[in-house]
Amino acid sequence: MAFPSSPHDADPSGGLLARETPGDNAAALSVSEISAQLKRTVEDRFGFVRVRGELSGVKRAASGHLYCALKDENARLDGVMWRGNAQRLSFLPEDGVEVIATGKLTTYPGRSNYQIVIDRMEIAGEGALLALLAKLKARLEAEGLFDPRRKRPLPYLPRVIGVVTSPTGAVIRDILHRLRDRFPSRVVVWPVLVQGQGAAQQVAAAVRGFSALEPGGPVPRPDLVIVARGGGSIEDLWSFNEEEVVRAIAGSTIPVISAVGHETDTTLADFAADLRAPTPTAAAELAVPVHGELAALVADLDARRRRATVRLLAHARERLEQRGGRLPPPQGLLQGQAQRLDDLGERLRRALGHRTELAGAALARHAGALRPALLTRRLDRERERLAVLRFAPERLLQRIEVARGRVDALERLRLQLDPKAPLRRGYVLVTDAAGHLVKTRAAAAGEPVLRLQFVDGELDVATGDGPAAPPSPAPQSPPAGRAAARARPATDTGNQPKLL
Template sequence: MAPPPNSESDAGLVARERQGDNAQPLTISEISALLKRTVEDRFGFVRLRGELSGVKRAASGHFYCALKDDGAVIDGVMWKGNAARLNFRAEDGLEVIATGKLTTYPGRSKYQIVIDSMELAGEGALLALLEKTRARLAAEGLFDAGRKRPLPFLPRVIGVVTSPTGAVIRDILHRLADRFPSHVLVWPVLVQGQGAAEQVAAAVRGFSALEAGGPIPRPDVVIVARGGGSIEDLWSFNEEVVVRAIAECSIPVISAVGHETDTTLADFAADRRAPTPTAAAEMAVPVRADLAFTLTDLAARQRRAVYRPVELGRERLEARARLLPRPEHLLAPQAQRLDDLSDRLRRALGDRSAKGRERLAGVGARLSPSLLTRSASEAQRRLDRARLSAALIERPLRHGSDRLAALTRVMSQLHPEKPLERGYAIIRNAEGRALTTRAEAASAALLTVQFRDGTLAAHPAGAAPAPAPAPAAPPASPPRKRPVAPSPQQDDLFS
């Protein structure tokens, strides 16, 4: 290859072929292709450690970013297939290790790395990503205590999201059988590795979408469980898709991921966190033996509460019955008096019968048939002479009835208690005498006010109240006068 021109005389206006010069001019595409082959042949496989910057996912699914350190920066691209297999959410500021090959991009005269895989650069970077995701989701309110729902006291159906082949599901089923056998629905999922987060989120949303009364019973509580492991093993439960599925679930969720010291974002989003899967089963159901004992104790207390008043009443009744006299003691004086009166009655009847027989004998001695016949004949003659007329009897009776009715009306109007029906009252002193003046009422210590329907004790104003005496009976109504029979207008036939 000829050396470049080194004098001004060698430069010309039009390019000319020089003697001995075998270097043909290259096009831009040709030199770009040469550079691309050189870079790819020299750096066919590299691992770069740097901080992500300018992270962007295109609509096509490809992943674009830049890797930088304190002194340099290199562009990176990750094609759709590899980008879908990322185990974490790539964000600006994360320190990662990218594996791939270097190449050039002729369209911009840049070199870049085509990334085949990407990992976080140690647990520090993983924890930084975890804290960043936690802060972002907490800012959205997904971890607020006000969103937590209480667990049902006694769930009929329990849904479990876990691996069907691990020891976790056996521990949960064994603990549920010991405490309170329940209907368990297991949604089998992967609990780590590629696609585990999507399966867990789909299982939680599937349980939440079940309808009550459908062919598959809807769980009353859901347990998301996994055994212990490293932070990488548990990373699927830190994925945003899992956290959002748990937070949006309409069924109370218990998170039982890892052991006591393991904490994932699923624990923050769940309604309750259990330190172990076995503890989650204990949270889900009570102990049936304890419930049976409680019911037995409550039933015994209920019986005691019901029978106690009866027993107390029986004891009081027996105590009071012992103070009462015996019935035979109460009836003994009356029985003795009955015997005495019966004996006296028997003797009185005998004496009266004897006296009656004596009187009858005396009267019978004075009676004779001729005397009775003469008296009967005289009475018959007097009866025959009397000319009886109905008018003679009816007229005095009618006149007397009219007069009696008139007197009755007058008496009812003049009765002293008649005004009481019109709202008046009668004021009496303690002796039952009616008072007619204010002075008499003021001097009395106690007044009795008689109304239409009863009496009321009262004290005059300013007088000290005295013990109320027994209310005096109201004076009896004056006896009605028997109507005077009219003077006969003719002689009495029997005078």
């Protein structure tokens, strides 16, 4: 087998080893070098482009970067939008939305493809914007956010009204002026942007902020919220079509009136609110009644109430007179009862006489049965019982023990109810000089001298500046035991003194 001995002996169509040919100016480049040259060429040639296409595969990464693709019926172009530019988007990119992307073309060596780095993205025309609006409306409507059954009635006379709008525009002045003319109410304004970057986030935060207020807090919680903005194009009003705003209005715990744009303007916020007003001024008219009309209505109702009361009293008086005329005279009502009383009195006298006769007859019958033999037999029986008791003293002793137990129980009850028993536990009985019980401080202040009875004696004290009387001698100790209870005289429980 023969091998070539020099490069000139190699096959000109290709060889096993790559060799540099003298005079060859096409040096071999690395993949990174050719990718870098291609990247510079594309970026130099297409440093600023505007591309129109339909969004596809929209995805927002955790880093905040936005990845998507622009396509038409024949081609597809990958795109990326860095986080800083993606945060400034005035709409939410979705698949199927036709947009115009402004940026520059570049290549991505990692996948050997080219892409557009988007600096700004706009919806391609009003038709595409309306298509995006219709798509978003259909999706939110399918979730039930626009269901009429979710609408809440507005308070008839709100004490506090919250307004979400720009604090510098003519809208807030129109609302305040109209409220002042109809029914002056307290207004709390939550200032927000109503157009441009960040407007949707501020409006949604304001609606949620009003719902989060606590009743009785430093900032009064509104009874009604008005979301208002002046008229403009669909692009100017687009912040009120954002999903975040619609969901905030639908989730509000306070009734909301949407007053965005003029009468012909319609936003998704109008469908989510509890009531749509054609203009901000009309929203103020719908929020409160007219003070003069309300006062006239109250006066009319009061007049009707008075007329109804007078008419009711007149009808009642007329019915009373008619029914009173049908009643018989009082003498006629009593005549029958008087006759019945006389009849019953006569019957009572006859019944008493008859009863007396019956009792006399019964006494005569029983008196005839009282014979001496019967009395003698009964006397003999009682004498026999007495003889039995004389020869059975244990029965008598048993009855004595029963009686003694009852006496002991009564003695214990007496000791418990003794008004002087608490004196042994440290209580004091307070009386005046005459011995009457003093129950209150006012009564004690009116006595010059008070007598304090302790367990071991009495002590007279002066309530004023006078000298105290000498202490009374201590009472002698009562006899103890059952014999002392029998010797002590019975106390009158009706005049028993009470302790303080």
